[in-house]
Amino acid sequence: MAFGARAQMAQIRVENLSKTYRIAARDPGLAGAVRGLFRRRYRDVAALNNVSFALERGELLGLIGPNGAGKSTTIKILSGILRPSSGHCDVDGLIPWEQRIAHVARIGVVFGQRTQLWWDLPITESFDLLRDIYRVDAARFASTRERLVEMLKIAPLLDTPLRQLSLGQRMRCEITAALLHTPTILFLDEPTIGLDAVSKLALREFVKELNRTDGVTVILTTHDMHDIEALARRVLIIGNGRLLRDSSFESMRSEILGERRLIVDFASDNDDIASHGATIRARDGRTVEYAFDPARIAAHTLIASIAAAHDVIDIRVEDPKIEEVIARFYALHGAVES
């Protein structure tokens, strides 16, 4: 990838970004609690450690990592909510936490577990309020709103207060709310959390469409690998505050997900099942699950070798579950918080 060219025209530049939280700690027990009243001890926790990347206008970036990896911290710094402990970042030429007001007027943010709409207000009134808060021109607001309402199919919900909506309905309204001022960047922090399958699909379709037709840059964090698979052309994997990988989804898939599964139902119980150059991942009675790298051993060679040694009833080749592989990747890189 031509990194030099990318850095030049990057919309978002992140350089050596670190964020350390100070967390009050105390010794256990009553004595510790009493001591804590007089002298507070603090423990430094590095949420983000020297993270650098650059992003071009119109990219669709997936940010993944286990809980506590630093995904939300990254989003909060990029959106101007948090100030990093060190490092630099600029978005469209602005430093988010220093030029916060100008910066946040140009971005849209959705936190999957939060709401930016007013709990007791009908959705349409919340939208009007956002129009005034973002100082959106009335005519432009009307056309943006009309288009979003149609794309996200929320027309029947507009007169209902937020508190009476289901999670899926709410998320569609939240996304509309984040886009009413036509931001050039959309941050989605776990937008599909808790959504049913239909809502997830609709949401992915919408985000893809928005990115394609409007050129909106999208940064997405999620734990749902299907979100990443459906949306992200580029993936950053973060673990323990460090950037572990920055690659296209396709190359991540072939490198990390390069493994294939071969599931074999044997005709009889065998104790002497060999690995035939693959790895035995699991065994359940007469069913054995092999893992193999197609670059090293071709599927037909492996199948021929197994079939030559034993009586076989059925053979299936599968991709490993993406969650499983990602979990192994995290474990391998010590990414999971202790």
Add this chain to the structure above:
Amino acid sequence: MTAAILPYLAILRARFILMLQYRAAAFAGFATQCWWGVIKIMVMAAFYAGAAHQPINLAQAITYTWLGQAFLALLPWQADAEISEAVESGNIAYERLRPVDTHLLWLVRAAAMRAANTSLRLVPMFIVAAVLLPLAGLAEWSWRLPPNLAAGALFAVSITLAALLSSGFTVLLNIAVTALKTRRAANIAPVLVTPLSGMIVPLVLMPAWSQPLLFWQPFAGLVDIPYRIYFANLTGVGALAGLAAQALWIVLFILIGRAWMNRVMARVDMQGG
């Protein structure tokens, strides 16, 4: 110009309308305030029966009490509930995603909350204490009108300043809640506000030596100063000094609030990895 203040006006209007919906709470509050008003007036009458000479007379003390009940909702004894909830749920992050000045936004929101709550209670209290009581032959226990037009006009200015002062202090409470991440951070407020505003005992009835201190501390501007202006106990230079004290503390609360907010927002971690 209009574009600059548009967001704040929008929030002010929305919040005001929203608060007006809480009629049931306002009605319950009104009933409680009538009851407390009666008790306070009885205590005041007992006190005056045994006292020789006081800086304000019984009729003024009674009017003071009714004013206190009518404008009770103006007092800043808790943080903005919306912001407390946002702090505890993590929604507070969205406050920083608005392209507006957060301190001014919170100030406007607090002002809308206090104004809406007060206007819901003010009118019925006036009807009961200033209109119905005299009609029932209890004129000596009633809420009297200001003695002259000038006192009434000065009171209008002073009570507006009291609302701003209250809002400025509410924002300080909001920031404390944000910094400590619990609404209990605002529990200090009633302890300071209730006695020091003159809500329990009119500050003028306190010992003479304490008068300058009580007059210039921030909370006198919430109750004692505007009410004494109302029944012309504070006039001329005294009234102007009262307005100056209110203005002084409004400015200080805002300056302190802005500096403190910058510090807190730079450090607060806003929950979650």
